[in-house]
Amino acid sequence: MNDHRPAGLPERIRHFIDGEEVDSLSGRTFEVLDPVTNQPYATAAAGQAEDIDRAVTAARAAFTDGPWPAMTARERARVLFRIADAVEAEADRLAELETFDTGLPITQARGQARRAAENFRFFGDEIVALHEDAYRVPGAQVNYVVRKPVGVAGLITPWNTPFMLESWKLAPALASGCTVVLKPAEFTPLSASLWPRIFAEAGLPRGVFNLVGGIGEEAGQALVDHPHVPRISFTGETTTGQTIMGRAAANLKGLSMELGGKSPAVVFADADLDAALDSTLFGVFSLNGERCTAGSRILVDRAIYPEFCARYAERAQRIVVGPPHDPATEVGALVHPEHYERVLGYVELGKREATLLAGGARPEHLPTGNYLAPTVFADVKPDARIFQEEIFGPVVALTPFDTEAEVVALANDVRYGLAGYVWTNDLKRGHRVAAAIDAGMVWLNSHNIRDLRTPFGGVKASGVGHEGGRRSIDFYTTEQIVHIALGEVHTPRFGAR
Numbered sequence: 001m002n003d004h005r006p007a008g009l010p011e012r013i014r015h016f017i018d019g020e021e022v023d024s025l026s027g028r029t030f031e032v033l034d035p036v037t038n039q040p041y042a043t044a045a046a047g048q049a050e051d052i053d054r055a056v057t058a059a060r061a062a063f064t065d066g067p068w069p070a071m072t073a074r075e076r077a078r079v080l081f082r083i084a085d086a087v088e089a090e091a092d093r094l095a096e097l098e099t100f101d102t103g104l105p106i107t108q109a110r111g112q113a114r115r116a117a118e119n120f121r122f123f124g125d126e127i128v129a130l131h132e133d134a135y136r137v138p139g140a141q142v143n144y145v146v147r148k149p150v151g152v153a154g155l156i157t158p159w160n161t162p163f164m165l166e167s168w169k170l171a172p173a174l175a176s177g178c179t180v181v182l183k184p185a186e187f188t189p190l191s192a193s194l195w196p197r198i199f200a201e202a203g204l205p206r207g208v209f210n211l212v213g214g215i216g217e218e219a220g221q222a223l224v225d226h227p228h229v230p231r232i233s234f235t236g237e238t239t240t241g242q243t244i245m246g247r248a249a250a251n252l253k254g255l256s257m258e259l260g261g262k263s264p265a266v267v268f269a270d271a272d273l274d275a276a277l278d279s280t281l282f283g284v285f286s287l288n289g290e291r292c293t294a295g296s297r298i299l300v301d302r303a304i305y306p307e308f309c310a311r312y313a314e315r316a317q318r319i320v321v322g323p324p325h326d327p328a329t330e331v332g333a334l335v336h337p338e339h340y341e342r343v344l345g346y347v348e349l350g351k352r353e354a355t356l357l358a359g360g361a362r363p364e365h366l367p368t369g370n371y372l373a374p375t376v377f378a379d380v381k382p383d384a385r386i387f388q389e390e391i392f393g394p395v396v397a398l399t400p401f402d403t404e405a406e407v408v409a410l411a412n413d414v415r416y417g418l419a420g421y422v423w424t425n426d427l428k429r430g431h432r433v434a435a436a437i438d439a440g441m442v443w444l445n446s447h448n449i450r451d452l453r454t455p456f457g458g459v460k461a462s463g464v465g466h467e468g469g470r471r472s473i474d475f476y477t478t479e480q481i482v483h484i485a486l487g488e489v490h491t492p493r494f495g496a497r
Helices: 049-065 073-089 091-102 104-127 162-175 191-202 216-225 237-251 273-289 306-316 336-354 402-414 427-436 470-476
Strands: 015-017 021-024 029-031 041-043 134-137 143-150 151-156 181-185 209-211 231-235 254-258 264-267 299-300 355-358 375-378 395-401 417-423 440-446 476-485
Touching: 015 049, 015 191, 021 237, 049 151, 049 181, 049 209, 049 216, 073 091, 073 104, 073 162, 073 191, 073 273, 073 375, 073 470, 091 104, 091 162, 104 162, 151 162, 162 181, 162 191, 162 231, 162 470, 181 216, 191 209, 216 237, 231 237, 231 470, 237 254, 237 440, 264 402, 273 395, 273 417, 299 306, 299 402, 306 355, 306 375, 306 395, 336 375, 336 395, 395 402, 402 427, 417 427, 427 440, 470 476
Parallel strands: 151 181, 151 231, 181 209, 231 254, 264 299, 264 417, 299 395, 375 395, 417 440
Antiparallel strands: 015 021, 015 209, 029 041, 134 143, 143 476, 355 375
16 A cells, blocks of 8 residues: 555545536546555546536636626736745645655655746736737827637646646636636546635635546547637647547637657767756656656767767666655656556567667566656667657657768657757757757757746647747737727718719
């Protein structure tokens, strides 16, 4: 049994609709497992179309009849700041629950709670500072632009760092004046169940926030299909995103989708090798490798390839794999046995496709739970599946290159285009290669460090649209242009005699 079960765990996780915790109208539930024992610790309400409709109805009433959309930006910002303070005050509890539910190492879960608080503070500032445009035609016309919240926003979030990624969508949607229906990932519903109390104590009006749990094919699909939800923000796997895009077409919904990745990390021979090793190890093995921006393909200049492979594998073998609650743990347990088996399938495939340098199996000291030793494959060919496909676990592919042109081609030779990383002390080359990589985001001599003002999103199979900063407000609002005549307007007099 998991002897580090947090105190006060709920036995039942319910929906939150129109200010109240409720069960599914059908009474249906599903079991939620912890990733250390793979034993159920709670039952969760399994939302169906009728539960989604109930939540959307409440959110729509709060939008049309409630105070939230009509409040000033400063009034909404004050609520967001109180939410941020509450999240920060509960950071230790949030981290404890997130670690238990997801298998993420406790030290990394603590960072997610802090980032969640910062998301609310950032968008509180952003909405107050937002300006609306005016255009003047001297003596003839003034045209001004009004931003209006779109209505009910449907938010569908993933199971990796769930609380932080929920905040990433909730904060700008609420800041914009929208009401929301959140459908959290079914693997990790625990931390989402804390939002209702946090929001209520911060003064968010009734019905503005609604939460419906359940599986994607039922609750998620119903949210995408609902005709009164004009926006869907989704973070998750690419094939699910394709399904959402097809179904959203029927109601011409606005979509923002951050999907899969298979991001390259390019290491040139003149790079700071110690820094590149630190960054590329962290970039794929932090968060158990369950991160969309993981630099899971490391492309290394052949001049330093043997040394890089040897040092990388040696470091990977020393990474501490252990119970998620242990502060010494660097890689914890993967989120769910279904996902664990999927990742192990790629490991076995990699053993046939490439050279195994480290890991490749369960650590001997952890006989149960979803544990995998950090796994390093070398000499990975571009047509190998472990080069081409997103694994979403602590597995990395190392591939050599000889020229700048070759490495750009290798970097772009996948269907994804979310992130990229370039390591070189030749900044001219660094800028050239960064610009040539087909990715929504590229970091030069750095791992994934986010500036919340910048756009976040990918190209190709990695997503549609961008969020972050002003672009998030753009997504959750519509722009209405009002034209005012200042003088006499000549109008052709059709039908006059």
